[in-house]
Amino acid sequence: MTTLRGKRGVALITAMLITALSGSLAAGLSWDNALDVRRTMAMLYRDQAIQVAVGSEGWVRKILKDDLANSENDHLGEIWATEIPALPIDAEAVQGTIYGKIEDLQGRFNINNLIDGDGEIDKPSFEQYERLLEALDLDVRLAGVTADWLDADQTASIPDGAEDDLYTGFTPAYRTANQPVTNVTELAALDGMDRQSFEILLPHVTALPGRTAINVNTATTAVLRSLGPNISLGDAEGLVQQREEGGFVDFSNVFAPLVAPELQQWIAETSNFFQLKAVVQIDTVRITLFTVLHRGGVEVAPILRSLGTI
Ligand SMILES: [Ca+2]
Numbered sequence: 001m002t003t004l005r006g007k008r009g010v011a012l013i014t015a016m017l018i019t020a021l022s023g024s025l026a027a028g029l030s031w032d033n034a035l036d037v038r039r040t041m042a043m044l045y046r047d048q049a050i051q052v053a054v055g056s057e058g059w060v061r062k063i064l065k066d067d068l069a070n071s072e073n074d075h076l077g078e079i080w081a082t083e084i085p086a087l088p089i090d091a092e093a094v095q096g097t098i099y100g101k102i103e104d105l106q107g108r109f110n111i112n113n114l115i116d117g118d119g120e121i122d123k124p125s126f127e128q129y130e131r132l133l134e135a136l137d138l139d140v141r142l143a144g145v146t147a148d149w150l151d152a153d154q155t156a157s158i159p160d161g162a163e164d165d166l167y168t169g170f171t172p173a174y175r176t177a178n179q180p181v182t183n184v185t186e187l188a189a190l191d192g193m194d195r196q197s198f199e200i201l202l203p204h205v206t207a208l209p210g211r212t213a214i215n216v217n218t219a220t221t222a223v224l225r226s227l228g229p230n231i232s233l234g235d236a237e238g239l240v241q242q243r244e245e246g247g248f249v250d251f252s253n254v255f256a257p258l259v260a261p262e263l264q265q266w267i268a269e270t271s272n273f274f275q276l277k278a279v280v281q282i283d284t285v286r287i288t289l290f291t292v293l294h295r296g297g298v299e300v301a302p303i304l305r306s307l308g309t310i
Pocket residue numbers: 067068071072073074075078
């Protein structure tokens with residue numbers, strides 16, 4: 001009798017154990033399954049978000065193309081410069097929001113202007129860059145360091161240069177570009193460029209292919225100051241007031257007495273390079289696409305895309 005009761009007890013405990021085990025196994029499986037679904041959805045939403053962002057380039061290209069057909073200059077009062085609030089994406093398969101902003105990259109200093117066609121430092125542009133750093137209260141030493149990063153040789157500029165022999169001593173070690181760069185984020189790698197300086201400098205610089213002019217209608221106050229040795233903060237603010245939203249009526253006359261003589265040919269009231277920043281949110285997935293667009297002749301073409309925060 002006792003043995004039979006004992007056997008029943010063991011059977012009951014075994015049955016309870018099996019139920020508990022299969023229960024926890026099922027819970028584990030459904031948790032894994034839920035994670036798998038979530039991961040797959042996130043990947044799907046990310047792909048969709050990128051497609052939507054790239055698709056918005058078509059819209060921007062049309063805006064820039066129409067602008068070229070309808071205006072003689074480029075200024076901040078034009079349609080392309082209007083910031084648009086987030087718009088809903090309401091297609092059958094995709095639900096979310098998109099926010100877009102177009103910026104004129106020729107309102108910024110093109111760091112590739114620092115070197116000439118032979119890969120040597122262009123002195124007038126170098127001095128302009130020094131003035132930009134000064135206007136932003138940044139370390140002027142960064143001018144020499146940036147120029148060395150771009151120039152073809154391995155001879156550190158005096159007094160403020162840095163070439164491979166310095167960077168290869170870093171951990172991890174790396175080398176200078178020694179050629180024009182495609183993305184200003186490379187400046188973050190410069191010796192002496194801390195995060196704070198980089199964030200201050202970033203809105204005022206760009207990396208465009210070849211030599212480009214500054215559009216005085218869209219240039220930042222600091223970039224306007226960089227154009228000549230005697231443009232004070234007050235002068236630059238006065239210029240921004242004067243251009244208002246419609247741009248300068250006669251920019252050549254306004255700037256002739258202010259701009260350094262060698263830079264006169266590098267100021268303009270039109271632009272060929274723009275940047276689209278598109279932020280797309282689908283469900284919990286959010287992506288930011290930056291596209292550099294080149295407007296040459298009547299065509300507007302994307303020349304560089306990057307995903308990220310800058
Ligand atoms: Ca225009």
